[in-house]
Amino acid sequence: MYTQLTNKGTDMLNNIEDMQKLGKDNMDMAMESFGSVTKGMQAIAAEVADYQKKSFEDGSAAVEKLVASKTLDKAFEAQADYMKTSYEGFVSQMTKIGEMVTDLSKDVYKPYEGLMGKMSK
Structure with missing residues (x-):
């Protein structure tokens, strides 16, 4: 009887x-997953900020070019080029962010991945 109780106690331990161990592994x-999210979101935020800055600069340059146009044809041409x-640029940026x-x-x-592999066996 004593050995049965000892074995049950050892099994429970x-x-x-x-x-x-499972709890520690899951944590x-x-x-690790949270670290990846943080790093990835920072990279995406930096990319969006760079795009916004470039977009603003391009828009400002387009307005200057539009205002400096001497004829209506040149104004339409400047606007069409900018558009x-x-x-x-927008399509390229969205592809990159995707x-x-x-x-x-x-x-x-x-x-x-390793956990899913273990579960499928």
């Missing part, structure tokens, strides 16, 4: 240790 994965480059978000998603998921 092992279960508690396993649960503590480590969550912190074209502005649109192309790629950054995709990379961020992959980085956030990485810590959980």
Whole structure:
């Protein structure tokens, strides 16, 4: 009877240790994932800020060019050039940010890949 109680106590102690290890592993994965989110969001925010600055500068230059136009044709040409480059820049920037978000998603998921592999077995 004593050995049965001792074995049950040892099993319970092992279960508690396993649960503590699992909890620690889960916390480590969550912190790694959170670090990836933080780093990725900072990079995206910096990219958006750079784009906003460039967009403002381009807009200011376009207004100056528009005001300096001597003829109506030159004014329309300046406006059309600005609209074209502005649109192309916007599409390019959104593509880049989309790629950054995709990379961020992959980085956030990485810590959980091993766990998902264990669960599927």
